[in-house]
Amino acid sequence: MPTPAQTFDFRQEPSAFNSSILFSRESEASYYGADGYLHFAQSGINWLAQSQNCANNPWINVRVTPSVTSEVMAADGTSTANRISETSTKGEHRISRNLNVPLGQPVTVSVYLKAGTRSRVQFSFSNATTYTGGNPTIKFNLATGTFISKSSNLVSCKAVDSGNGWWRLQITAMPDLGIASGFHIYILNDSNNTSYLGSPDKYIYAWGAQMEPGSTMTAYTPTLNAAYIGLRYNYSLAGSAPELMGALIEPEATNLVPFSQQLDEAGWRKQYATIVATGIKSPDGITNGFKIRESSNTSSHYIVPNPTIATDLGNTYTLSAFFKAAERKWAYFNVNGLTIHFDLSTGIIGNKSSVFINSAIERAGNGWLRCSATFIATKSATSTVIGPEISNGQQSYAGNGSSGILVWGVQLEKSEVATSYIRTGAGAATRKADIVKLARPSTEGTFDVFIQRKNGGDWAKQTVADYEVVPSENEIQLISFYDTNEISNAHEETALTLFPEEFVSVGASGTMLTMFDKLYNTQTPNKQWSLQKAINKTSPVYRVEVNAKEVWTGDYTNQYRERSEFYLKNYQMPYDRDVWLSFAIKIEPGAPLTLEPSEFCYIGQFHASEDPGDISSPPVLGLRLDGLDTANVYTCATTENPHTKSPKSVLRGTTQFTRGIWHKNVMRIRFSPTKGQLQWWKDGKELVNIANIGLGYPDATGPYWKFGVYRSPMPEKVVIQYANMEVQHSSSLQSRIANPLLIV
Numbered sequence: 001m002p003t004p005a006q007t008f009d010f011r012q013e014p015s016a017f018n019s020s021i022l023f024s025r026e027s028e029a030s031y032y033g034a035d036g037y038l039h040f041a042q043s044g045i046n047w048l049a050q051s052q053n054c055a056n057n058p059w060i061n062v063r064v065t066p067s068v069t070s071e072v073m074a075a076d077g078t079s080t081a082n083r084i085s086e087t088s089t090k091g092e093h094r095i096s097r098n099l100n101v102p103l104g105q106p107v108t109v110s111v112y113l114k115a116g117t118r119s120r121v122q123f124s125f126s127n128a129t130t131y132t133g134g135n136p137t138i139k140f141n142l143a144t145g146t147f148i149s150k151s152s153n154l155v156s157c158k159a160v161d162s163g164n165g166w167w168r169l170q171i172t173a174m175p176d177l178g179i180a181s182g183f184h185i186y187i188l189n190d191s192n193n194t195s196y197l198g199s200p201d202k203y204i205y206a207w208g209a210q211m212e213p214g215s216t217m218t219a220y221t222p223t224l225n226a227a228y229i230g231l232r233y234n235y236s237l238a239g240s241a242p243e244l245m246g247a248l249i250e251p252e253a254t255n256l257v258p259f260s261q262q263l264d265e266a267g268w269r270k271q272y273a274t275i276v277a278t279g280i281k282s283p284d285g286i287t288n289g290f291k292i293r294e295s296s297n298t299s300s301h302y303i304v305p306n307p308t309i310a311t312d313l314g315n316t317y318t319l320s321a322f323f324k325a326a327e328r329k330w331a332y333f334n335v336n337g338l339t340i341h342f343d344l345s346t347g348i349i350g351n352k353s354s355v356f357i358n359s360a361i362e363r364a365g366n367g368w369l370r371c372s373a374t375f376i377a378t379k380s381a382t383s384t385v386i387g388p389e390i391s392n393g394q395q396s397y398a399g400n401g402s403s404g405i406l407v408w409g410v411q412l413e414k415s416e417v418a419t420s421y422i423r424t425g426a427g428a429a430t431r432k433a434d435i436v437k438l439a440r441p442s443t444e445g446t447f448d449v450f451i452q453r454k455n456g457g458d459w460a461k462q463t464v465a466d467y468e469v470v471p472s473e474n475e476i477q478l479i480s481f482y483d484t485n486e487i488s489n490a491h492e493e494t495a496l497t498l499f500p501e502e503f504v505s506v507g508a509s510g511t512m513l514t515m516f517d518k519l520y521n522t523q524t525p526n527k528q529w530s531l532q533k534a535i536n537k538t539s540p541v542y543r544v545e546v547n548a549k550e551v552w553t554g555d556y557t558n559q560y561r562e563r564s565e566f567y568l569k570n571y572q573m574p575y576d577r578d579v580w581l582s583f584a585i586k587i588e589p590g591a592p593l594t595l596e597p598s599e600f601c602y603i604g605q606f607h608a609s610e611d612p613g614d615i616s617s618p619p620v621l622g623l624r625l626d627g628l629d630t631a632n633v634y635t636c637a638t639t640e641n642p643h644t645k646s647p648k649s650v651l652r653g654t655t656q657f658t659r660g661i662w663h664k665n666v667m668r669i670r671f672s673p674t675k676g677q678l679q680w681w682k683d684g685k686e687l688v689n690i691a692n693i694g695l696g697y698p699d700a701t702g703p704y705w706k707f708g709v710y711r712s713p714m715p716e717k718v719v720i721q722y723a724n725m726e727v728q729h730s731s732s733l734q735s736r737i738a739n740p741l742l743i744v
Contacts, residue, residue: 003486005481010231010475010479014229015049016227017229018229019100019179020439021231022436022437023045024045025043029041031235031248031420032234032236034242035285036365037365041232045228047212048227052082052222059095063091064093072114072164072205075163080207081114081206081207086202086203088197088200090196093198094185096183097211098181099182107125107175109170109171111209113166113204114167120139120148120189122138122140123139124184125137125182126182129178135184136171138151155174172217187202245454248434248475248476249469251433251472258428260411260429268304271303271304272302272399273292275293275303277291278290289324291404292405298398299396301387301388302386308384311381313377314376314377315377316374317415318372319333319384321386321407322364322421323369324407325344325405326403330342330350332389335355335382337383338375340359341393351393355375355378357376358417370409382412384412386407438466447464448460450491451476453476454536455474457499458538467479478498491742492743501541502535506542508526509522509523515540515725516540518571519568520567523554524552525552525562540724541743542566542722545709545718546711565710566706566707568706571704572702573702573704574702579669580668580731581727582665582733583604583722584663584665587629593627595626595712599714601625601714605622605705606621606671606706607619607620609699609700612642613642614643618647629659631656632653635676637695639674643698647697652688662743664682666740671695676695676696677693678695
């Protein structure tokens with residue numbers, strides 16, 4: 001596997017500023033922290049660790065002694081100010097920091113300073129070879145609040161009176177020649193000299209240093225052991241301990257619900273319920289959750305924003321709220337009269353209306369769940385009711401006047417999923433987009449950039465500029481730059497090696513799911529391993545496993561079958577037209593199959609749409625596994641209508657699917673009982689090309705596609721992975737022969 005020229009690994013929180021990452025966001029934004037609570041990251045950036053205590057590393061102290069003092073208050077009113085005292089030696093008396101900065105981008109440094117027994121300072125960038133004209137510099141009198149001098153190569157400078165003798169000094173410069181920089185704060189003597197014989201009774205006060213990108217000094221952001229770059233490193237709270245998922249780099253979003261946390265405000269109408277403040281901490285660990293307490297009436301008990309919230313007809317919205325079980329264990333949303341229900345004790349979604357096109361439950365720590373439901377707005381004003389219930393779907397009941405559920409942080413946003421929580425006041429509030437740009441390793445050549453998010457990977461090929469990360473609701477985990485010439489054709493291998501598939505069950509038999517634009521149903525024995533999906537792949541990657549005696553419930557009347565399959569629902573194939581099939585397949589290592597002539601193991605099939613009176617017959621086209629890795633393609637046909645005798649299958653092609661390796665397949669098929677056609681390519685090479693064969697039955701509608709394992713009873717375990725399953729009859733997939741879709 002090729003070695004990357006540069007990697008940004010967001011699965012670890014950084015301990016130092018990285019000048020190759022440029023970040024900005026013009027608002028606060030929330031994330032789950034390592035402590036298991038929800039936090040709100042502010043918009044500021046401070047590249048400096050230990051921004052307040054100048055006695056700590058990595059501050060450099062030259063002929064001065066810093067100490068935290070309570071003799072004066074810092075600019076924020078705390079006892080954290082530093083007294084910077086000279087030593088009794090001759091030379092410069094300064095505090096300094098070294099830091100790499102982005103080449104060709106403006107950089108701003110600021111610091112709070114106050115006169116002590118010295119009042120004159122020099123504030124400058126460091127490393128003269130990084131700036132045309134040397135170190136950009138100011139000299140300033142803290143007693144009079146006036147500039148003594150300014151160098152001509154400053155982009156800008158400023159002195160802000162911060163009260164009680166404190167001045168916030170700002171200098172901005174352009175590092176046009178290099179990246180090694182930092183800054184110096186010199187104490188000057190009365191002659192404005194930087195080098196002189198010092199005295200321990202001479203000092204100034206310093207506090208709150210900040211270094212940030214751009215030409216504007218933003219609000220001060222204090223730091224301790226790590227720089228604050230504003231990126232949100234988001235943790236999953238689903239397990240026994242918080243687990244870092246990666247960096248949240250999200251698009252802009254707006255929470256349309258006023259008073260999203262202050263549910264006791266008049267903007268929330270209470271129907272046969274009251275809102276009660278509790279002493280139970282909310283997901284942020286600071287504020288408290290509210291209880292929706294039911295009345296003693298027989299009715300639905302709920303709260304709802306009043307007035308209803310304006311929505312754009314035909315647009316997709318997601319409603320979410322944080323819930324915690326109390327006396328009642330179920331909660332529900334009612335959107336314009338249609339409901340979805342959440343089990344707060346198990347974290348499972350109950351009954352839901354078909355209007356909800358997506359739904360989810362996220363564990364938010366300390367017993368809190370964030371429940372969400374997505375729908376398409378059918379009105380210009382949407383009612384979003386939230387309430388407790390006594391069981392799944394039973395929102396109307398006789399209350400006891402004291403029971404209820406806990407709720408906090410309600411959000412309605414124009415989005416296909418719930419994004420990070422946005423707190424609001426009297427009106428809607430917007431989280432601005434995260435903007436992240438990563439410097440490429442070199443200004444020469446081209447790079448292929450691999451991007452891995454929590455839910456899958458992608459490649460940006462032949463980039464010639466710095467890479468700007470595309471915002472997403474899914475955390476970024478890794479971004480690597482590869483030399484375009486070196487990565488060559490290893491894109492898929494690299495993605496699969498770095499991030500092996502992580503599979504989870506697709507759900508119970510009958511679960512519906514979409515692959516590309518096609519809807520599939522499932523037929524499984526309802527084992528956790530029967531049908532699984534890779535949750536860390538952008539490509540649709542599925543794993544099928546069948547063991548001895550694992551029978552689909554629909555086959556209970558026919559115990560001589562074992563299966564776990566997907567079937568393409570409501571998409572019958574046409575006759576006498578090209579049908580294209582493209583997919584990747586990998587058979588996992590295992591024991592070879594020993595089959596009798598009457599036994600079979602289908603791993604993909606076009607199944608006939610039988611007419612009344614037809615006998616159940618073999619697939620019109622079937623792909624069978626035999627032995628260790630032999631794959632045979634059979635076709636079947638008859639002109640009898642109805643057909644009452646099962647036709648024989650005819651072998652049309654054979655190949656080997658070497659176990660443990662992905663093989664890319666493309667088929668072009670024309671279904672016809674007398675003039676059928678079949679072409680089959682494996683890994684870019686044509687295996688079969690035949691025409692004028694029987695391929696299908698004279699049914700009223702054409703066959704439909706199924707894939708997975710369907711077999712006679714046998715002792716061997718069979719495990720197969722499928723990826724990028726595509727079926728088309730309205731357009732060609734011929735391009736997939738030479739350029740199959742990547743598995744990422």
